[in-house]
Amino acid sequence: MDIQGLPGRLLADLGPAIASGEIAEGAVLRIEELEERFDVSRTVVREAVRMLESMQLVASRRRVGITVRPRSDWDVFNPTLIAWRLAGADRPAQLRSLGSLRVAVEPAAAGLAAVHADDDQRRRLGALATEMTMTGRAGDLDAFLRHDADFHATVLQASGNEMFAHLGATVEAVLRGRTEHHLMPHHPEEYAVQLHREVAEAITTGDATAAERAMRAIVTGALEELDAVLD
């Protein structure tokens, strides 16, 4: 997602360290120190710091240094930050947050999609639900994941709301994390897959209420499973 020159290297090192709490709130970095530590020029350090600053991870003050801001200030919707946290120590907390967000957003998106989806999207959802059924039965978790993520992204897209649409990538990250960390049963539950078929059906027929209800069942189910696993 983020591969850009030398500042990128600093980011890829500092960002996760801050996100994971390894570099604690209130810790102070100095430009000169970073220059030496990474053996790069001031220019590069400053650009990396600027990016951290624009995520509200740090604040830079003269005569003081670059201080790590309290977590409550962080721009928790920043996709890069989300990725770092998903990869790091507070995966569980991040997954729970995203789980709640999904419960709020995806049913609404499904309802809107039933009204706004174009023909292509409706076809696509049907096809994806079918694929999920088949790859699920076959136990092909990789393919299943791809289709699952694609399904949810398509629904979010079809909602016609740009902000919902942008959560597609985030949802994919959540789903991927789930399979990669073996939080999935070997064969996805037939019931969950059936709910996806219901969502596709409802969106195709333009039944907003049914789409919303079925999607709510999916995401609340996912959240419950998640809560069950994270103990």
Place this chain on the structure above:
Amino acid sequence: MDIQGLPGRLLADLGPAIASGEIAEGAVLRIEELEERFDVSRTVVREAVRMLESMQLVASRRRVGITVRPRSDWDVFNPTLIAWRLAGADRPAQLRSLGSLRVAVEPAAAGLAAVHADDDQRRRLGALATEMTMTGRAGDLDAFLRHDADFHATVLQASGNEMFAHLGATVEAVLRGRTEHHLMPHHPEEYAVQLHREVAEAITTGDATAAERAMRAIVTGALEELDAVLD
């Protein structure tokens, strides 16, 4: 929200211009050109560009320049970008997007708040609802706005979900925009205010379902009013 040195000046100029479409998708900027145009050094230009880049507004490529990315790539959850769009040409679209987001998120947040709010937050909500009633009757729109925004921020905070909590500032921006642009009746509707009292009551007594329902009525009402006005 964002006032930082010279790069900040560039940002405050370029960002809104891009966000409003004044600088169109695919347009190409060059560092040297920006240096001259704003009479600043390369360092400053590069840092400003870095920030635009981290919002996915532009992409920088060697031998080509800094190109404005398609809107679909933009990080639409970035608070700075939201502010720019709210202030600029596509206010309406942005307000609609945020309205839908509120409809999705705030009822869920209210439901969670009924479970997770601490004593202080419950007291605060009750007090704010009372204030809204009084300032609403008095027609003091400024004070009403403050309490309204505070109310919603508190509910989002009390949900216990950091991502929801962070939408507080955004919701405030939406509400402020509404009053500032005279999309509010002179005296806020008594019914809307009553719904706020209901939310406070439900959260205080721990009734998640009632809190969710009342909040849903508030935000769907707001969205309908918005849609009615934006024609």
Place this chain on the structure above:
DNA sequence: AGTCATTAAAAGTATGACCATTTGCTTCGG
């Protein structure tokens, strides 16, 4: 016409100097 080498344009990086601001300390006066 197609392929490969050449060239030039633009971003990326480095360096060193200087500026501006903030904080802490010191000194002076009461």
Place this chain on the structure above:
DNA sequence: CCGAAGCAAATGGTCATACTTTTAATGACT
């Protein structure tokens, strides 16, 4: 002894310039 004024050092902020690397475009040679 205390407080205020002012001084000094530390640190980020800005600048100018030169060098490096990537890559699109051009043109030559098959």
